[in-house]
Amino acid sequence: MSLLRPDEWEPQGVTELEPRAWAALRQTAQSVLVTAGAGAGKTEFLAQKATYLLQTGLCSTPKRILAISFKRDAAYNLAERVAKRCPAEQARRFDSYTFDAFSKSLVDRFRAAIPEPYRPPANYRIVMPRRLEYEYFLDTYNIRGVNAQQLERAIARIQLPVADNGPELQRAVALYWQSQYNDYTYVSLSFPMLNRLVELLLRENPEILKALRLTYSIVFLDEFQDTTFSQFQLLRTAFDGSDAIFTAVGDDKQRIMVWAGAMPDAFDQFERQFGAKRISLVSNWRSHEDLVRIQHVIATRIDSTVEEPEARVERLVDGDVAAIWEFAGENEESNCLAQWIEREVQAENIEQHDVAILVRMRADVVESQLSPAFEAHGLRLRNVARNVGDIAIQDLLSEDLTQILMRLLRLGATEKSPENWNAALRDLQFLEAVNSSDEAGLRRLQQRLEKFVRKFRRKLRSLDPIPNSETGSAGAALDFVGTQVLRRAFPAYQRQTDFDRIWKGFLLLLRECLEDAETWSDALDKFEGLNHTALMTIHKSKGLEFHTIIFYGLDNQTWWSLRPDRMEELNSFFVAFTRAKQRGFFTLCNERGQPVVWIENLLAPAGVRRIDFCGGSGVKSVD
């Protein structure tokens, strides 16, 4: 495989990088911290840098790059971008995990080396305890003077082993660990507990630590602003004193996880600890200048010293790009929204999936409110926060299992699909570890795929796209790939229960989509949410982008219980607003409650006005 010289390497998939991004990309001897605002291309930058390091051999076999993101979607997107640009044997050396998945994969691989009494059995369960469960524990163990929140935080922070004879909080944590291991049929561990187990594992096993450091001398960290104390401590245990070079990217205006323990001074600590050089980017590649101007007004409320980004994309729409739409009642609001989207789609300004509706919480309630109106206008609304089995639709869609099976199903459902063909071939190459210089191996994979697709097309032609045919169709695709092969290739599926959860969710969603599908392609489009307007919470919108975003319910009783004096709430608002590429609207319904004045005040200097949205027949402004 021929490598490129660093000076002849060019960015891929984008035409240019700003000069500061180039400087950060070429910085390979020292750790860098790239700080930049929303839409500056931070995630894209990581994908470019990975491609650069792999294609030039600056990261050469057998070294690998470890990339850690906060969300599954982000980890998946990053891996996808690298896979598209690099040959499979290079892309295979890019390991993109979420923090949780990284911890879990180490626990699953090296479980036997975790010191007793913390070594979990193979059938441990992952749990996400609620406040009530901590309270129940404190009551059961008669622990006074410690509340559920303190306990939850201390579990995430206190290093193992933890003795049960110290101060009350420490004693509570020790007893909690004991109870999780001893009181129930299964050992139940939360992700913060897995983090502590890995930290212990690495601290107590120099050989494993050495192997980890030999494998990864390049580490990427996405959304570094939300790193928690425990995650940072784990990074230190894993890499302090090693020759690992870090590239971290983040935006402190987007710090929204302080409630979950994000470090307020993560950037400073990172610079100090890893001797990192800070580089800030100034472009915005997502939103046009009129939106960037509004975003900047919000940004300066968070940090008055922030530099105004330079918008690098064009405005493509006429009329308002941001406004507060006011309605008298909820039904009027639902009908007008649906009518507005319908008209935009008919005018070919957008497709349905270009619009996202964002809510603060209770997406299920908003779904029932909006769905009848959407249906009446021939539109499809999909609440991606809804669970299918034990997994939210949004999470299911970014699973590796889903992606791999969907490409095969697409190939079976259509006569020609070169993009899916290439991607499916890449999947096989990855799963079976075939080198791209191994021509015979590649030919064999190609023949296998050809044979399967021929047979699979015949099968789908003879199988009606109706509920219950999901097992036959998706089952055939899974058999072709091989359950064991998948489980070996992806650490997240190593345990049967984890694999089964995703597989069950996949079948459930496919079954739903087959309910009124005319063709297989139609069902698959529905599965992926094509031609659906997505409904999601603002927290889940992080890292995503849409042509038009509608923030539902700028009134007290729904998600606008935000307060401007709580920085994190303002940050959440900023994150959500910056997801819009072309337009961002808000709805306000007088029947539901009073408008949130501070948000109007915040948006007013940017020229965002309240508009009386008259019966969906047009908009009339109230000056």
Ligand SMILES: Nc1ncnc2c1ncn2[C@@H]1O[C@H](COP(=O)(O)OP(=O)(O)OP(=O)(O)O)[C@@H](O)[C@H]1O
């Ligand atoms: N150099 C570039 N040229 C053209 N488009 C780019 C470039 N960099 C990024 N983009 C595009 O700009 C958009 C934003 O990029 P990206 O998601 O990487 O930004 P980000 O800084 O991680 O955003 P955020 O922090 O707001 O989630 C994406 O659509 C991406 O494809």
